[in-house]
Amino acid sequence: MNPILPLFVVTPLLGAFLIMIIGRFVKEFNKYFTSLILLFLACISFYFLFNTGENIFVYKVGGWQPIDKIPIGIYIVMDGFTAIVVCIINLIGFLSAFYSISYMKRYTAENYFYALFCIMIAGMNGVVISGDLFNIFVFLEISVISAYALVAFGVEKNELEASFKYQVLGGIASFLILFGIGFIYWKTKTLNIADIQVAFSSGYDKTYFLFTQVLILSGFGLKAAIIPFHAWLPDAHSSAPSPISAMLSGVLIKAVGIYVIIRLFFNMFVVTEGMSVLITTLGTLSMVIGVFLAIGQWDIKRLLAYHSISQMGYVVLSVGIGMILVARGDKPEVATLAIAGGLFHLVNHAAFKGLLFLNAGAIEYTIGTRNLQEMGGLSKYMPATSATSFVASMSISGIPPFNGFFSKLIIIIACILAKFYLLAALAVIVSIITLASFLKFQRYAFYNKSNINQNIK
Amino acid sequence: MIAYIMCFILFLVGLYGVITRRNLVKIAVSLSIMEISTFLFFALIGYIDGGVAPIVDPADPIKTYVDPLPQALVLTAIVIGLATTAMLMAIIIRLYRKYGTFDIREIKNLRG
Numbered sequence: 001m002n003p004i005l006p007l008f009v010v011t012p013l014l015g016a017f018l019i020m021i022i023g024r025f026v027k028e029f030n031k032y033f034t035s036l037i038l039l040f041l042a043c044i045s046f047y048f049l050f051n052t053g054e055n056i057f058v059y060k061v062g063g064w065q066p067i068d069k070i071p072i073g074i075y076i077v078m079d080g081f082t083a084i085v086v087c088i089i090n091l092i093g094f095l096s097a098f099y100s101i102s103y104m105k106r107y108t109a110e111n112y113f114y115a116l117f118c119i120m121i122a123g124m125n126g127v128v129i130s131g132d133l134f135n136i137f138v139f140l141e142i143s144v145i146s147a148y149a150l151v152a153f154g155v156e157k158n159e160l161e162a163s164f165k166y167q168v169l170g171g172i173a174s175f176l177i178l179f180g181i182g183f184i185y186w187k188t189k190t191l192n193i194a195d196i197q198v199a200f201s202s203g204y205d206k207t208y209f210l211f212t213q214v215l216i217l218s219g220f221g222l223k224a225a226i227i228p229f230h231a232w233l234p235d236a237h238s239s240a241p242s243p244i245s246a247m248l249s250g251v252l253i254k255a256v257g258i259y260v261i262i263r264l265f266f267n268m269f270v271v272t273e274g275m276s277v278l279i280t281t282l283g284t285l286s287m288v289i290g291v292f293l294a295i296g297q298w299d300i301k302r303l304l305a306y307h308s309i310s311q312m313g314y315v316v317l318s319v320g321i322g323m324i325l326v327a328r329g330d331k332p333e334v335a336t337l338a339i340a341g342g343l344f345h346l347v348n349h350a351a352f353k354g355l356l357f358l359n360a361g362a363i364e365y366t367i368g369t370r371n372l373q374e375m376g377g378l379s380k381y382m383p384a385t386s387a388t389s390f391v392a393s394m395s396i397s398g399i400p401p402f403n404g405f406f407s408k409l410i411i412i413i414a415c416i417l418a419k420f421y422l423l424a425a426l427a428v429i430v431s432i433i434t435l436a437s438f439l440k441f442q443r444y445a446f447y448n449k450s451n452i453n454q455n456i457k
Numbered sequence: 458m459i460a461y462i463m464c465f466i467l468f469l470v471g472l473y474g475v476i477t478r479r480n481l482v483k484i485a486v487s488l489s490i491m492e493i494s495t496f497l498f499f500a501l502i503g504y505i506d507g508g509v510a511p512i513v514d515p516a517d518p519i520k521t522y523v524d525p526l527p528q529a530l531v532l533t534a535i536v537i538g539l540a541t542t543a544m545l546m547a548i549i550i551r552l553y554r555k556y557g558t559f560d561i562r563e564i565k566n567l568r569g
Contacts, residue, residue, distance in 0.1 A: 134530055134533075137534075138533060138537065141537045141540070141541070145537075145540055145541060145544055148544055148548075149544065152548055152551070155551055156555070157555050157556070157566050158566050158567055160548055160551050160552045160555060161552070161564055161565075161566055161567055162567060163548050164481070164545075164548050164549070164552060164564075165567075167541070167544065167545050167548065168475060168484060168488065168545075171488045171491075171492075171541060171545070172472070172475065172488075172491070174541070175468070175491045175492060175495050178495045178499075178534060179468070179495055179498065182495070182498050182499050182502055182527075185502060185526075185527065185530075186502045189524075191526075235567045239567075
């Protein structure tokens with residue numbers, strides 16, 4: 001029993017409540033209180049990051065002890081993988097909240113913004129630390145409902161349309177997930193992930209198992225915007241206010257999509273080769289098609305959103321390769337390398353994609369447009385933004401001294417060691433096309449001849 | 458078994474509606490139909506023929522009770538469903554104010 005664990009959900013919920021009440025009377029309370037909460041959560045998540053290596057922390061809500069080794073009640077679990085994702089959520093959340101202090105000045109109703117932001121953080125933390133299947137669903141809905149509202153926060157034509165599209169596709173995904181949970185409960189009569197794993201590993205009906213896996217994969221795949229389910233992502237991510245784009249792209253698709261897929265397919269289902277090949281194929285498709293869709297974009301945030309799909313493809317691809325090797329039972333060290341590479345890329349992507357979206361927000365804040373063709377010569381006026389965006393662009397395209405290079409290198413080495421030469425070649429080619437696309441971004445936004453002198457605020 | 462099949466057909470009816478209808482409100486209604494079919498499925502899982510409400514009666518230990526857990530889950534899911542539907546309807550009203558139509562073919566600012 002570790003009493004700090006529920007704080008990850010309780011503190012932001014309390015924060016949302018207090019912001020709505022006290023924020024009415026005390027001006028500027030909302031901004032600083034949100035940042036303070038997230039700073040606190042980031043600190044305790046770092047504490048867990050350095051303390052959960054071997055040991056797993058479990059908190060039983062309400063103190064319900066297991067009866068005859070059958071768990072009853074809600075479990076909150078913190079292991080190494082959870083600690084990494086919780087750390088990303090709260091750190092990027094803190095930076096976005098800090099950034100929105102000045103960015104959100106041009107919007108009205110700031111209290112609602114910060115309250116929804118806190119609820120979204122609470123939902124994502126809940127998804128990640130929850131130890132049973134139904135609570136994953138409940139917290140997922142909490143976080144995505146506030147994300148729907150935040151995407152529509154500008155209440156103009158584009159924002160509303162994007163939010164509607166997101167809600168319809170997200171609704172279908174939720175029902176597929178709920179159906180999957182129902183099927184799992186039907187056969188195993190339990191909802192605890194560890195307990196379900198015990199029930200599954202003692203034998204199962206093959207058709208039923210495949211059907212459940214496909215339901216769960218398509219549901220969470222829709223939330224994670226893997227390629228056949230990606231239609232909502234570019235609209236939603238480009239229409240939201242920039243700190244929210246950074247949260248959606250940097251954290252939300254990982255916490256409620258990729259994290260849950262990895263967690264459920266490794267820790268709950270028995271890893272089968274057919275399913276692993278399917279996941280690897282989806283990852284490869286996302287990686288390749290995402291980058292080709294990105295290269296023709298002229299809207300900065302849309303370009304970045306398509307690159308999110310592509311970079312998430314890298315993560316899914318390398319985790320899928322790890323799963324194939326685990327299912328075959330050979331080369332366990334290469335499987336470890338592939339999975340570690342995928343998780344490393346997940347962390348790196350949160351860092352550089354968050355930075356890129358915040359930079360895009362800074363550009364939009366200064367010159368009032370997102371179209372690359374209407375910019376140029378910004379490096380003179382915004383040296384800091386230009387420098388950070390150069391670092392993030394080089395990092396996402398995998399140029400050596402930056403972090404993106406090392407994770408991509410690990411993924412490519414793992415592909416070669418596992419004898420998937422085609423996938424390794426594709427990963428390299430996609431990385432080169434990403435570089436081309438970001439050189440275009442750099443050139444048009446920062447180094448071209450300036451034609452926006454009169455627009456600078 | 459027939460009840461489960463009907464429930465799955467209801468899900469497909471909702472999905473068909475979401476895909477083919479052009480009116481925003483009808484899409485929202487179709488989503489509600491999908492939602493209800495999922496709740497129905499949960500209620501069916503917990504149902505046991507001849508079972509009674511799960512309030513333990515010490516006088517009669519061999520009584521059959523229905524499974525209470527899916528009922529609790531459905532209650533939670535209904536509350537969540539209410540929130541999603543309310544959110545969707547709020548967005549639809551805003552869309553109608555901006556575009557002056559419910560037709561989804563005329564709401565296509567975002568392309569590519």
